[in-house]
Amino acid sequence: MRYRLRADEVRIEPLAGLTLAHQRLSGETHVLSEETAAILDALPERGGSPAEIGRILTERFEIVEAEDVGLTGSIESRLEELRALGLVERA
Amino acid sequence: MTGPSMLLFEALREPERLLALTAKDWNGLIRVGRAERLLATLGTRAEGLALPVRAAAILEEARLDAERGQDRIRFEIDRMAETLLPLGFPVVLLKGGAFLMAGLSPLPGREIGDLDILVPRDRIGEAERTLREAGWISVKASGGYDDSYYREWMHELPPLAHRSRGNVIDLHHNVLPPTGRLAPDAAGMIDRAVRLPGGLFILSPEDMLIHAALHVAYDGDFHGGARNLWDIDRLFRAFSSADAAFAESLRDTARAQGLMLPVRRALFLAQALYGTPVPAALSKRTDPVDILAKRKLQGRDRYGRQRTPVADFILYARGHWLRMPPFMLVRHLWTKWRARRREARDATRRTGR
Amino acid sequence: MKRVRLRIGPAIFELRSPFRSVLTEVEALYRRYPQNLDGEIFDFSVTGLPVSPWRRFLRPSIMFGGDFSLADIVPVEKRLGLLGFEMAINLQMALGYLRHIVVHAASAAKDDEAILITGESGSGKSTLSALLSYQARWRHMGDELALLSLETRPLLHPYPRPISLKNESIPVMESRAPEDRFGPLLTDTVKGDVRHLVPPQRAIEQMDRPALPKLVICPHFEAGREPAVRRMTESECYVRLSTASTNQLRLGERGFDAMVSLVKTVPAYDISYGSSEDALKLVDELWQQA
Numbered sequence: 001m002r003y004r005l006r007a008d009e010v011r012i013e014p015l016a017g018l019t020l021a022h023q024r025l026s027g028e029t030h031v032l033s034e035e036t037a038a039i040l041d042a043l044p045e046r047g048g049s050p051a052e053i054g055r056i057l058t059e060r061f062e063i064v065e066a067e068d069v070g071l072t073g074s075i076e077s078r079l080e081e082l083r084a085l086g087l088v089e090r091a
Numbered sequence: 092m093t094g095p096s097m098l099l100f101e102a103l104r105e106p107e108r109l110l111a112l113t114a115k116d117w118n119g120l121i122r123v124g125r126a127e128r129l130l131a132t133l134g135t136r137a138e139g140l141a142l143p144v145r146a147a148a149i150l151e152e153a154r155l156d157a158e159r160g161q162d163r164i165r166f167e168i169d170r171m172a173e174t175l176l177p178l179g180f181p182v183v184l185l186k187g188g189a190f191l192m193a194g195l196s197p198l199p200g201r202e203i204g205d206l207d208i209l210v211p212r213d214r215i216g217e218a219e220r221t222l223r224e225a226g227w228i229s230v231k232a233s234g235g236y237d238d239s240y241y242r243e244w245m246h247e248l249p250p251l252a253h254r255s256r257g258n259v260i261d262l263h264h265n266v267l268p269p270t271g272r273l274a275p276d277a278a279g280m281i282d283r284a285v286r287l288p289g290g291l292f293i294l295s296p297e298d299m300l301i302h303a304a305l306h307v308a309y310d311g312d313f314h315g316g317a318r319n320l321w322d323i324d325r326l327f328r329a330f331s332s333a334d335a336a337f338a339e340s341l342r343d344t345a346r347a348q349g350l351m352l353p354v355r356r357a358l359f360l361a362q363a364l365y366g367t368p369v370p371a372a373l374s375k376r377t378d379p380v381d382i383l384a385k386r387k388l389q390g391r392d393r394y395g396r397q398r399t400p401v402a403d404f405i406l407y408a409r410g411h412w413l414r415m416p417p418f419m420l421v422r423h424l425w426t427k428w429r430a431r432r433r434e435a436r437d438a439t440r441r442t443g444r
Numbered sequence: 445m446k447r448v449r450l451r452i453g454p455a456i457f458e459l460r461s462p463f464r465s466v467l468t469e470v471e472a473l474y475r476r477y478p479q480n481l482d483g484e485i486f487d488f489s490v491t492g493l494p495v496s497p498w499r500r501f502l503r504p505s506i507m508f509g510g511d512f513s514l515a516d517i518v519p520v521e522k523r524l525g526l527l528g529f530e531m532a533i534n535l536q537m538a539l540g541y542l543r544h545i546v547v548h549a550a551s552a553a554k555d556d557e558a559i560l561i562t563g564e565s566g567s568g569k570s571t572l573s574a575l576l577s578y579q580a581r582w583r584h585m586g587d588e589l590a591l592l593s594l595e596t597r598p599l600l601h602p603y604p605r606p607i608s609l610k611n612e613s614i615p616v617m618e619s620r621a622p623e624d625r626f627g628p629l630l631t632d633t634v635k636g637d638v639r640h641l642v643p644p645q646r647a648i649e650q651m652d653r654p655a656l657p658k659l660v661i662c663p664h665f666e667a668g669r670e671p672a673v674r675r676m677t678e679s680e681c682y683v684r685l686s687t688a689s690t691n692q693l694r695l696g697e698r699g700f701d702a703m704v705s706l707v708k709t710v711p712a713y714d715i716s717y718g719s720s721e722d723a724l725k726l727v728d729e730l731w732q733q734a
Contacts, residue, residue: 011697013704017679022700025166026256027159027693029700031683084226086166117485118458125511145456145485152542159696394460394489395511 002091003079004047005040010087012040023086030085039078040087047091050076095119096317096389099129100364103321106136109146117146119393124153126395127317128202131157135200157202161191164203167258168192168291171206174225175218176290182218183209183284185263185302186322189293193285196325202318205250205259209294211281212264219248219262227251227260246277266302267309275305276348296330296337297344304357305350316388317364323357324365331368338370360384449481450474450533453591453603453651455541456484457533461492463506466525473526473606473627473640476648488512488536492529495519508532512540527630527638530608537589537603538690544591544601545699548688551585551600552576558600558655559731560590560710561663562688568665571613572723577643578621579724584647585655592657594695597709598702599654604647606640614639616720659734660685660712661727669718671726681712710734 011022019037021030032040042048042056054071057063063071082088098120102108112120124130134154142150168188175182184192187203210218223229231238231249238249246265252258265277280302284292294302300323307319330337345354355375361367362374363385375381391397446467448459461467490510494500504522508514514535520528537546549562550573559576563569570587577584585602593599606627609617614637618626627640642648660681676684685703686692692699711734717723 011700013700015678015682015704015707017677020679020682020700020704022697023166024697025162025169027163027166027696028256029686029693031679084170086169114483114485118489121485122489122511143485145487148543149485149487156542156694159694162696394491 001076002047002049003043003083003088004045004091005043006087006089007045012037021085021087026086028085030087036078036082039075040082043088050079053079094389094391095123095393095395096127096391099123099127099133100317100389103129103133103136104365106133106140109137109140109142112146114143115393117143121146121149122393122395123391126391128315129318129321131202132200132318132321154200157200160202161198163256163258164188164191164206167206167253167256167260170225170253171208171222171260172289172291174221175208175210178214178217178221180211180214180218181281181284181292182290183281183292183294184287185209185266185294186306189299190322192287192289192291193293196329197322201322205261207247207261207263209263209266209277209281212277215248215262215264219251222251222260222262226254228254230259267305273305273309273350273353274348275301275350279348295344296326296334297341300326300330300341301345301348301350301354304354307357307360308353316360316384320357320361320364320388323361324367327358327361327367327369338373342372356381356384360388364388448474449484449486451478451481451484452533452605453586453601454543455488455537455603456481456486457536458486458489459492459529459533460489461506461525462494462500463492463504463522463525466492466506466522466529469526469628470529473642476642476645488533488540490514490529490532490536492525492532510536512536524630524633526627526640527633530605530640533605534588542691542695544593545598545692545695545702546690547590547592547685547692548588548690549590549685550587551590551602552582553585553600553602553653553655554581554583554731556653556655557658558585559659559661559727560600560657560685561661562590562684563662563664568663568717568723570608570610571616571665571720572663572727574607574609574613574617574641575620575720575724576727577607577641577647578617583650583655584643592702592706593654594698594702596701596705597656598706600657601654602647602651604643604651606642609639609641611636617641657706657710659731660707660710661730662712662714663723664714664716665718665723666716667718669716671718671722672716673726673730674714676712676714678707678712681707681710684712 009024013020019032021032038057039053042053042060050072053075079088098116121130124133130150131153134150137150164187185207187201188206189195190198190201191203228251229249230252246268247261247263251260251262266275267273280294280298283295283298285295286292303319303323303326307316345351355373358367358369358373359375359381362369445460445462446464448467448471450457459467459470488511490508492506492508495505495507499505505519506522506525506528507519508517508528510532514532517531547562549560550569551558551560561569561572573587576582584604585600586604587607589603591601591603593601621641625642630638662684682703692703713730715726717726
């Protein structure tokens with residue numbers, strides 16, 4: 001499964017401290033944890049799979065052996081949470 | 092002197108009339124517009140007119156708020172569609188939701204409160220279960236009088252509110268309660284429904300107008316009627332100009348379901364308020380209910396309060412009579428008596444009567 | 445039925461009630477506010493009616509109604525009618541006014557720059573606001589609701605209704621402001637004693653003059669406490685102001701943008717203190733730095 005940001009409807013606003021994500025249609029503003037914000041930031045514009053995002057994060061943060069720590073699975077469950085909030089969609 | 096209700100109806104029909112209003116007229120119009128939930132609609136009708144600054148600000152505020160509300164419903168529809176469409180049965184958007192997703196003529200400035208949807212009767216349990224699993228929760232205590240009343244006697248389930256967003260979905264299996272004297276053909280309406288891109292459905296133009304008319308004529312006491320009639324006026328004008336044979340096919344569709352009277356009554360009232368061009372084939376002779384309803388619809392004072400107690404009472408009793416067989420009516424009114432008195436007190440407090 | 449119209453900042457209210465004496469109190473309290481509003485288009489109507497016909501005369505009790513639902517206000521005794529109208533007016537703003545972001549906060553200005561003071565009831569916000577209001581250097585803008593414009597550099601607009609003093613802050617201000625600017629002392633209200641203080645005339649004369657926010661503070665009063673200052677992060681400030689707003693969510697993206705812009709451009713501090721003198725000193729120091 002591939003995911004992409006609902007770019008027309010979502011505004012990401014990194015603030016000192018935390019990142020905010022505003023869904024224009026629902027009117028809700030979500031406060032994102034650091035990890036979630038990193039996942040959204042790593043999400044390629046055309047969309048990406050949890051494994052691809054995992055690879056990007058692994059490089060960016062110099063994590064080793066992504067699969068061993070269950071990174072892909074945890075990214076996928078985060079993306080599903082974001083999907084329920086209308087921040088990302090399945091590409 | 093033109094009462095504030097009439098001012099509202101006239102201004103909706105011919106916004107240029109707003110240019111001639113005094114401050115006192117405006118004050119009455121604003122109160123009535125808020126009470127009828129038509130102020131934002133008036134705001135869209137009045138765009139571009141050179142209005143007094145304070146009036147323009149109040150209309151603009153209402154219009155923008157209604158647009159935000161439409162966005163929230165658009166989002167709720169998106170989430171609901173994702174939840175229900177995989178189940179494989181048709182999901183039909185009713186009223187405001189349909190205007191929104193199909194861009195129909197009553198939409199500009201339309202306040203949309205709840206999301207009403209119609210599903211096939213034998214799938215409604217599945218629809219409810221699936222929505223509950225996806226985060227919508229019932230706002231009526233399960234097994235309580237209201238909950239049981241809905242399940243036993245109504246054409247819709249108890250409202251489901253999303254647990255974090257609070258937006259409400261009303262899940263229907265018909266457009267009128269099955270206990271009333273009229274029986275709209277819900278299965279036929281679903282068969283005739285029009286598929287939108289994305290997979291949701293809306294009612295056919297004829298059924299959409301019939302549904303709006305049923306609400307005007309059978310929503311108990313014509314409360315909220317001014318807005319329902321505005322929907323009807325807009326829809327009738329748009330459908331008639333898109334299809335010269337619309338009035339005829341509306342008549343045939345209504346007649347086949349035994350719903351000519353409510354359609355005629357609604358069109359009569361829409362014509363009385365907004366000048367809807369109703370052809371002779373759909374017009375009717377005025378009866379006492381029309382007169383009471385018209386009096387009630389025109390009867391708000393300059394503080395937006397209903398000032399027609401007699402018409403009010405008769406129409407309230409009539410609404411219940413139409414919706415229920417007599418034995419149920421007694422049971423229902425008995426149970427509701429205390430609750431209604433409480434509600435009336437609250438409503439009085441709200442409107443300041 | 446007696447009718448009174450009031451203008452506070454951008455909003456005009458029409459109050460109606462058969463309790464003439466209550467509206468006479470309202471008129472007296474607002475006698476220094478703009479008059480002659482009869483020809484105006486007003487924003488909100490508020491009614492104060494007897495709970496039942498009997499209760500107009502017998503243990504008189506008033507219930508309130510308005511353009512926007514006031515079902516949450518419990519009826520009040522006639523002697524507290526003034527307070528009831530104040531609450532009803534506030535609720536109309538909170539529920540129905542959408543031309544600005546409405547924030548539950550106090551505000552004051554120096555020239556055309558403003559301080560925004562946010563905090564829960566009991567935090568010392570109202571007292572601090574009252575203290576600033578009668579300091580010559582500050583122009584009072586509001587003690588309860590702050591109006592933030594929906595722009596990329598949002599401006600604060602004054603909403604200088606009479607300051608609602610509670611309990612200990614009443615004597616504190618009685619020694620600092622002239623007697624003829626006070627309303628009647630209302631005892632045994634749900635919040636204890638309440639007395640209204642009409643802000644200095646300059647605050648009323650300049651109630652259409654907005655100011656650019658320069659500082660946000662979140663006060664914490666605790667008797668005897670040593671003064672302390674902590675800088676808030678942008679996100680902490682966002683969450684504080686956003687949850688203190690009655691309408692930001694309803695304003696959608698415009699509300700989000702304005703609020704984000706505010707917290708990104710204006711420094712915010714959490715301050716603690718144990719005396720009025722310390723509070724004023726901290727505010728002055730932070731204002732200098734900002």
